[in-house]
Amino acid sequence: MYYKIIPVFNGSFSIDFAGIFGVRQNDFPFNPVIRNSPSLVFLLIDENEKALLVDTGFDEKYIWGFPPHASFQREEKDLLPLALSAHGYQPEDISTVIITHLHWDHTGGMKYFPNAHFFVQVAEFKTLTELETKKETAYHPEHWLPLLSQLRLVNGDIELRPGINLLFTGGHTPGHQAVEINTRSGPVILGGDLLFDYTSLWEDLSPDTWERLKTGPGKDMFWKKDLAERINKWFSEQETGKRQSESVPGIKKLESRGARVLFSHDPKLINTGIIE
């Protein structure tokens, strides 16, 4: 089976990490300002015109951080349901959504898909059951807690259907996955956020700095009280199987497959048009 891939732009966001933590830009080992980072989801259309989706973009109500150090830019036409209908699809038409990882900017639109199963790696979900408090801020489980019955856990590399492989990569998050798609012009891999490494955000800022965030203006970024319990309970009831592959994970794994690789926040993809 061959697929067409349509990168769908659903707005962009800006985050000033230095402002959020109230520290100097020089205290960061990386550039602490993300400016107008575009958010893209990918519509996959098979030869029968049936559509699948990869990721669901961000929700305006949860941008990592707080104003004025975190903001979004989104025109109404770029709201996910409208952006999809511009390509002839309604959210209800979509029965398969692949989630590369559960960070807040990939799960924000899950609520629009009442008829979909959401495919997520076991390792990604397991991570949430053993998460350090500071890392809670990168996930917004409210996006998918009401949808747990629609979640489908996969473990390692699998052929989701002819022409679409899910590739376990880890890296950006411990259970990150990429999506390999068969197109008429050759294989294409959607590499999610594998380009980004936020290790230093989590490791290099002092515990005091995090504590200031948690007890100060950033308190709403942390999980509400019973949330971890609900996640643990659901996960403990799932069949998780055994991971099918243990090849070299990360970006090397993608390079070794000889496919064109596209990433979720690449400004060049906004006007790329259809890849086929």
Ligand SMILES: [Zn+2]
């Ligand atoms: Zn992202």
